[in-house]
Amino acid sequence: MINRVVLVGRLTRDPELKYTTNGTASLQFSIAVNRTFTSANGEREADFINCVAWRNQAENMAKFVRKGSLLGVEGRIQTRSYQAQDGSKRYVTEVVAESVQFLEPRSSQNREGGAYGQSQEMGGFGGYGGAGASNNFPQSSNSFGGGSYVAPTSNVFPDPAGSFNNEPDFSSTINISDDDLPF
Template identity: 45%
Template sequence: MNNVVLIGRLTRDPELRYIPNSGQAVSTFSLAVDKNLSKDKKQEMEARNQPTADFVNIVVWGKSAENCANYLVKGRLVGIQGRIQSGSYEAKDGTKRYTTDVVASTVEFLEWGDSKPQGDSNSKGSDFSDLQDFHPIDNDDIPF
């Protein structure tokens, strides 16, 4: 079984690319996921200049990749569900490099701010009308 669920904050803005010939969208970004540390252990690690979070590379494909690139920015809280994918490549200096990424099947936008989506200067950050399968509801319609 290969299933990953993460909640964390983006460490950089997503990078969007399109695969030549197919035109398939792919977005990549890094996610900082806090380690589950006690307050004392966290302070101890910070004092020794050790990381208190894990940094995970995320890959998203298709329409979700475009949505991530258009609506997510560094620092935003997101939930990711997907699978681990490992690989390798040869660097320019001839050494073999190994990679481990999470290929996201679902990206949940857990936090929205006042920043505007890229390329739309008249839209507010809470206007999600062009997101696939997103339908805003009135809070009065929620049964609890």
């Protein structure tokens, strides 16, 4: 069975950081994800997805993201139930965020009065190209992978045309038995 969710959207409200009775951090947030099609009147609709993050990831998100922040969220769908104050049983379906990436550079978030991004991975913010990944490119915080490619100022890679001969070598014979040929 597969239960994987990948979302890119904007926070609909400031996230709510709470702690469980045993001290575990929990962050409730909701993101708006645009649909790929437009309605009959030409407007693009959005889905509002409830999400939850736990532990260090929750605490770090509470510090750095605000309403309107663009996020990449990877996780799984979970349905849980609880007893409401009126005694009825309520069900909640949400995305449990296992990896969250800030998709805007810090400067654009400051200018818009939004959140502060980060270019390095912090506790619980694992993901593609994050901490432990090694590459030779300058890092930036505006891509889902925790870093984005910035064009080098000089030719970093060797010219592929000069590194090998594009023409096949037909000068040598192949030693193969007639029994091995399919025709």
